[in-house]
Amino acid sequence: MKDELFADLLASAEEMVKIEKGEHIPVQEHVHTFSEIDVKAIREATGLKQQEFAVAVGVSHDLVKSWESKRRQPTGASRKILLLLQLNPFIIHQLRTI
16 A cells, blocks of 8 residues: 555554544534435335345345344445336336336
8 A cells, every 4th residue: 555545544444543532523514414214114015025025126136135134224326216116116127027
């Protein structure tokens, strides 16, 4: 690893420790928070079983199980699709045709 990259990584880790200790307040636009998504409730609103839901959303059955048991939280495109389904569960019919 290049020295400059390592120094940047180390500075980030030190900043994280200061934030955790309350010694530093990060700039607001650098703070990202994510609310949990109730994947099971979304899936149940679509009327699909876990396997069918996984195929429609384009993820593995094991990933859906992990989301529903709260072992993992959806991120990226999957998160956006789930938020759309939360607003309108009938979108699942369009997803199943793609």
